[in-house]
Amino acid sequence: MSWAAHDLEPxxxxxxxxxxxxxxPLLVGSYAPDMMSKWFVYGVGLAGVELxxxxxxxxxRGWPGVGFTHSLAFGLVIGLLLYVxxxxxxxxxxxxxxxxxxxxxxxxxxxxxxLLFPFTDHLFAVGAWAYAGQTGRYVDAGAYxxxxxFVWDGVFVVWxxxxxxxxxxxxFRETVMAADPFWRWAGRYVSETTLVALYRxxxxxxxxxxxxxxxxxxVVRSFAFDFRWGGPRWVPRVYARELNAARASTxxxxxxxxxxxxxxxxxxxAVCAVAKGRSSSIRSALxxxxxxxxxxxxxxGARG
Amino acid sequence: xxxxxDEEREGLxxxxxxxxxxxxxxxxxxxxxxxxxxxxxxxxxxxxxxDARDREGPxxxxxxxxxxxxxGAEHHEPENHGGRVGPPPDVQDRTSSRxxxxxxxxxxxRELREAFAAGxxxxxxxxxxxxxxxAIGAAVPEFLFTxxxxxxxxxxxxxxxxxxxxxxxxx
Numbered sequence: 001m002s003w004a005a006h007d008l009e010p011x012x013x014x015x016x017x018x019x020x021x022x023x024x025p026l027l028v029g030s031y032a033p034d035m036m037s038k039w040f041v042y043g044v045g046l047a048g049v050e051l052x053x054x055x056x057x058x059x060x061r062g063w064p065g066v067g068f069t070h071s072l073a074f075g076l077v078i079g080l081l082l083y084v085x086x087x088x089x090x091x092x093x094x095x096x097x098x099x100x101x102x103x104x105x106x107x108x109x110x111x112x113x114x115l116l117f118p119f120t121d122h123l124f125a126v127g128a129w130a131y132a133g134q135t136g137r138y139v140d141a142g143a144y145x146x147x148x149x150f151v152w153d154g155v156f157v158v159w160x161x162x163x164x165x166x167x168x169x170x171x172f173r174e175t176v177m178a179a180d181p182f183w184r185w186a187g188r189y190v191s192e193t194t195l196v197a198l199y200r201x202x203x204x205x206x207x208x209x210x211x212x213x214x215x216x217x218x219v220v221r222s223f224a225f226d227f228r229w230g231g232p233r234w235v236p237r238v239y240a241r242e243l244n245a246a247r248a249s250t251x252x253x254x255x256x257x258x259x260x261x262x263x264x265x266x267x268x269x270a271v272c273a274v275a276k277g278r279s280s281s282i283r284s285a286l287x288x289x290x291x292x293x294x295x296x297x298x299x300x301g302a303r304g
Numbered sequence: 305x306x307x308x309x310d311e312e313r314e315g316l317x318x319x320x321x322x323x324x325x326x327x328x329x330x331x332x333x334x335x336x337x338x339x340x341x342x343x344x345x346x347x348x349x350x351x352x353x354x355d356a357r358d359r360e361g362p363x364x365x366x367x368x369x370x371x372x373x374x375x376g377a378e379h380h381e382p383e384n385h386g387g388r389v390g391p392p393p394d395v396q397d398r399t400s401s402r403x404x405x406x407x408x409x410x411x412x413x414r415e416l417r418e419a420f421a422a423g424x425x426x427x428x429x430x431x432x433x434x435x436x437x438x439a440i441g442a443a444v445p446e447f448l449f450t451x452x453x454x455x456x457x458x459x460x461x462x463x464x465x466x467x468x469x470x471x472x473x474x475x
Contacts, residue, residue, distance in 0.1 A: 193462070211438045
């Protein structure tokens with residue numbers, strides 16, 4: 001998981017793509033995978049009852065769980081829904097880009113993401129920094145800001161600062177507002193200063209939070225830096241191979257053991273769906289089409 | 305009266321604006337020449353835009369336009385509006401000359417200096433808000449948990465607080 005990259009990536013993407021993307025769907029897409037699940041990963045107390053996933057890593061990134069929100073297909077499905085609702089392809093693919101950025105960024109930790117779900121629930125992980133969501137929010141923060149994770153976030157902080165033009169009021173007016181219908185709608189109700197502040201809010205949140213957690217982890221507390229691959233080693237971490245192996249050992253069905261049967265299953269479903277659609281269309285075409293009598297070809301040899 | 309309305313009335317957006325063209329013309333000769341040429345072009349562009357507005361009525365963006373604010377034709381680039389918002393195509397032809405009057409991208413240092421000079425108050429406000437946010441966050445990490453808290457905090461610092469301060473000083 002990343003603590004600041006998901007806030008800052010949309011700005012970098014905005015800088016690179018300019019008016020070809022709409023900022024709000026991009027940002028929502030970037031937040032979408034963790035929007036409904038993160039609280040259950042870390043746990044929350046309600047009326048004396050603590051709600052927390054038994055296996056946070058499995059719940060957050062795996063299947064069964066809400067790991068499908070970190071798949072590429074999830075972005076496509078939601079993007080398609082957005083297109084159906086708004087009929088605006090820029091909104092749709094901006095969401096897809098934001099969600100894909102999140103899913104790809106999260107492959108950086110030791111658990112990774114189910115990128116190719118539903119074709120496979122295999123977790124793809126680069127393993128650069130430790131996934132320690134099961135330890136709770138504070139230890140996870142301390143671990144993240146002591147390993148390569150905070151370096152990765154730092155790349156986006158620096159990249160964002162170097163792209164300072166995207167934060168100017170002028171850029172907001174000329175590019176962001178022009179490309180995104182949300183700002184034009186919101187502009188009817190609130191002042192431009194408020195809109196610009198809201199536009200900058202995620203950058204502010206990402207950059208300031210990155211600095212604040214860093215100060216908290218190493219000044220207020222004293223977590224030890226460990227920049228080794230997959231570190232820090234002092235935190236109990238979860239690996240993708242554990243979850244992948246556990247799934248294969250607990251469930252012996254072909255879908256859990258390998259990718260090919262599952263692909264085959266979805267392939268058969270797709271072929272059936274296409275065949276059904278084609279047969280009905282052929283049937284309707286035959287019913288509606290005017291009958292044309294074709295002259296029979298006489299066989300010369302048939303007479304004699 | 306709402307804070308937004310106060311802000312519109314007091315022209316805070318302009319006071320805090322970081323428009324490079326609002327910076328001092330005396331910085332160097334090239335800048336003066338460039339800005340003078342640009343203003344000429346902008347006047348022509350705004351005339352064209354006024355024609356377009358007369359024809360199509362209010363665009364709906366910023367229902368309460370700030371009086372001194374330059375919402376030039378370059379703000380409405382029809383290619384990015386998907387043909388729904390913005391001037392008709394004939395206006396695009398007339399206003400497209402403004403696009404060529406923008407500062408050259410390679411002149412980044414001067415652009416940065418101009419932007420910084422014009423928006424230093426706003427930048428200082430954001431930096432101060434950031435420093436306080438980091439200090440509070442380091443002391444009370446729960447403050448860092450959600451985006452909503454950060455957004456509300458930022459709005460309070462850079463929108464509400466300056467308006468209240470102004471009103472207090474005027475009173």
